Amino acid sequence: MSKSTGSCQGFLHYVFDYETPKTLVIPSIRVGFVFRFIQVLVALYVVGYVCVVQKAYQETDSVISTVTTKVKGFAFTNISDMELRFWDVADYIITPQGDKTFFVLTNLVMTPGQTQSRCAELPNPSTTCADDCDCIEGYNDPRGNGIRTGLCENYSSTVKTCEVLSWCPLELDTKLPKRALLAAAENFTVLIKNSITYPKFNIHKKNILPHINSSYLNTCEFSRKTDPDCPIFRLRYIVSEAGEDFQDMAVKGGVLGILIDWSCDLDWWAGKCHPKYTFRRLDNTHPFNNVAPGYNFRFAKYYKTPKGEEQRTLFKAYGIRFDVIVFGTAGKFGIVPTIVNVGAALSFLSLAPMVADWFILTCMKKRDLYSRQKVTYLVEEPEKESTSMSTTYGTQ
């Protein structure tokens, strides 16, 4: 252990002298096996799980998308209080703009000829009356239909109710047809055009794939098995794929999600990045806590009578709202996640010698031999400074 210390080349020595641990080779196949086994385990995890299954070496980006929709089809209705009537897109699509959310009218309670006037309330325990004293003028029942005028009027020949100021005649929404008015809506088709962007990777895609030509698009119809790339969907098909019956759903309405999954692996060739369509009913159908089941809303068309008086037709529209929901994550090889994952795995590799050392020094029969040759205890040389230590926990 004799060493002649160089005097002025200290810095070079400090920087470039390489200090390497002295090692002891133990030719035991058992220890070697434990050591290699842990290394192989870590390697398998990295290659198999991290790289192949989780693709953790990838950077990811979220999708940005635009959707336009176009519904086609027409229907006829022939019910008692309306004559034979033809319905086209302009009649039954309530958001005409072809947005990602579109509503197809399937059932209807129509109250034509409403004007701002006075009429008897719909009869229920709080509105029936015997004479005018039961009706307080100006009272405004939040569950009623208007402001009371103070009169008690005949609602029918047998029932008298308080008169209100409102849009009269009042809507009777209990008259909802049992069979959906526009049952034929199940045969309508919708063309969905969806273009997406992954801004981080500068990738732009459309759901009308490049290999599809116009003549195919004019005739095709989406089917999971035969036409999985066709962007034209029959409404009945969408609803049945969601596990619902169109005619049932059409009576009270509902919300149906058309989910387009654009999850992409951009590493190989971008052409593999295809949309996957799934369909799910989104509104609550649980019978127990289902307030206002189905999906409906009210809107009105306003007219002016020849005398200039305002008149409206109130519609309580039941129907299916289709929400096109685009989601997905694109992944592409990225140096940072790769380094992080390989680095983490390397850390686990450093566990291998720890485990193997522990195995040598506790489980092996020759542990004393190994210990004697591996571990040296500090030898106190006959110097004077070792006192503080020995007071702490005994002589060394």
Next chain:
Amino acid sequence: MSKSTGSCQGFLHYVFDYETPKTLVIPSIRVGFVFRFIQVLVALYVVGYVCVVQKAYQETDSVISTVTTKVKGFAFTNISDMELRFWDVADYIITPQGDKTFFVLTNLVMTPGQTQSRCAELPNPSTTCADDCDCIEGYNDPRGNGIRTGLCENYSSTVKTCEVLSWCPLELDTKLPKRALLAAAENFTVLIKNSITYPKFNIHKKNILPHINSSYLNTCEFSRKTDPDCPIFRLRYIVSEAGEDFQDMAVKGGVLGILIDWSCDLDWWAGKCHPKYTFRRLDNTHPFNNVAPGYNFRFAKYYKTPKGEEQRTLFKAYGIRFDVIVFGTAGKFGIVPTIVNVGAALSFLSLAPMVADWFILTCMKKRDLYSRQKVTYLVEEPEKESTSMSTTYGTQ
């Protein structure tokens, strides 16, 4: 250091001989304390911060959501140029479909009876005129209201302005009521139905929680303290939670965000995954750089006169747009983030011996003793190859 090299079992030796560092045990409590302290620090960081606080062991997914809204309530107005009038949902909700964005009309400038015709411009310095020569026919002022006909007409008994071809009579939007027309809108309620999906974890949730039944839903009203799970909100409550006054906001309109936070920890039981509602005003209320303060838009209802002429009623609608914004991230235990975080912590554990070694060899009194026993310098044996080195930085 004598060693008899095995001849033909080289490969087995290469793979399974275990090479372990020779170590020196230093029984110093100070060094040991430094070493253990660093280890404990790293362990505390991993367990405490990474696992408990940040939940970095979790994989995450972003929420996908659908919203339907339904406003209830009615109001009366009684202003000079309109008689007592009843307003219901079909009148004051402009996007009737019950989308995640809905607009409640609160104030109004109405211009009835507009037709495509000619009338005198609204008076301002650039439109007033003395005679026809001041009005160039066909001139199209971007800040005006129509195309000039070239005539100078009486706007009032005192002012003459250029005549324009436009929808006449022109809108006078300075007549905005000081007190909101539909001040009663503060008592309207809105039912928000929100269903969400975390596609990666296949979790579907609704904001109407499973334990809520229909009878509760028919009577409840959201309140942060007493009814935090009720999905029915009074508009006044929403606005006041956002720190605004409903009546102030109703005059000029505004945009109000209903934020639903679906951040979920899916590790324990999914039932803990509840929506949290917050409310924030989203439009600019800063007086300094506030162009077109509030929120309003124009729309028209079109009529035909008995003669077949087109007529419209122009509405400049002021009101509150409510944007239901759903956001959130779900986290669930994932093997890759766990490995990555533990791996990174293990790396920091490898700093502990480095620091302890540095501490031994520089800070301790017995550093020379430790150094002498720990570090060996290479002893040049009397062989011939050490020349290239010595030329570089002197004799070794």
Next chain:
Amino acid sequence: MSKSTGSCQGFLHYVFDYETPKTLVIPSIRVGFVFRFIQVLVALYVVGYVCVVQKAYQETDSVISTVTTKVKGFAFTNISDMELRFWDVADYIITPQGDKTFFVLTNLVMTPGQTQSRCAELPNPSTTCADDCDCIEGYNDPRGNGIRTGLCENYSSTVKTCEVLSWCPLELDTKLPKRALLAAAENFTVLIKNSITYPKFNIHKKNILPHINSSYLNTCEFSRKTDPDCPIFRLRYIVSEAGEDFQDMAVKGGVLGILIDWSCDLDWWAGKCHPKYTFRRLDNTHPFNNVAPGYNFRFAKYYKTPKGEEQRTLFKAYGIRFDVIVFGTAGKFGIVPTIVNVGAALSFLSLAPMVADWFILTCMKKRDLYSRQKVTYLVEEPEKESTSMSTTYGTQ
């Protein structure tokens, strides 16, 4: 190597005895260089790539945003079947609410005076007929315009087609003007108000920057070079920035994305967090697989005739739909990603001695010298337990 084992202080020794590897210093500049070079490489990667380029030390959050839009401008049309007509916002903006998606009407096929009645089908091979026998009553051709009445009527003086029950007269959408009706729409302007939130960092921002005042906003117009902060955009500018010609696009319509990138680095001062505007055409313009090119939809205005009969004006509206798409990610220094990235880099630092050791023992001329002093082989002491090993792979 004599050591007197302490008897009862075992635990203290176990915890606080510090075991450090014995090391050999090799004063070779070549080895030292290899070792330091790898260390510098890792350090450069961490500092340069991870920190500066990728900002991997940051936690990230996705943007939540609200948009309101307001279009201004008016136009005149003067075509054969309509007299000189004035168009304002209420006429040409179809979603009047000023949502993040707005539609500007640019071209139009108008079919006024439709009623539920009977008329001859548009002539095409499947609808022309010679007499009533060619038209099956009740037949409902999905590509036709209504339900057949069974009569064969004169469509024109030369052609006879089957009569259908429908909204008559039928729309003739081949009469689309070659030059866009509202060509003047290119001069309309749109004010976009966008407020965003990064919920994780509690950051709220608006696209109308704090230093902008109202007088500037009343006169400014967005220009990438001169006014990059002005939130008022001329439609022609938007379209030309997307690489399209407004007049071309106006004829058949299209979808145009206004992308607002709110990517933010929140570490320095939040004021640096500015929106960046880009513009892209989003609909398919590929001539090969372009079904229903452009963007159009049908809607109707409903009237009542003085006799109470329902009448409508059908519009096939062509125009440009502008989608304001807000995206972005904010990053802010986070302790977990920092630790993970530094930890991964430290792991790679642990590769440096491995490489250097391999270099010493295989590539250097003095490798035998180094090997002899660094590596010790286990010396079997004359004990009796070394038999199991030697049977496995020979004598050690």
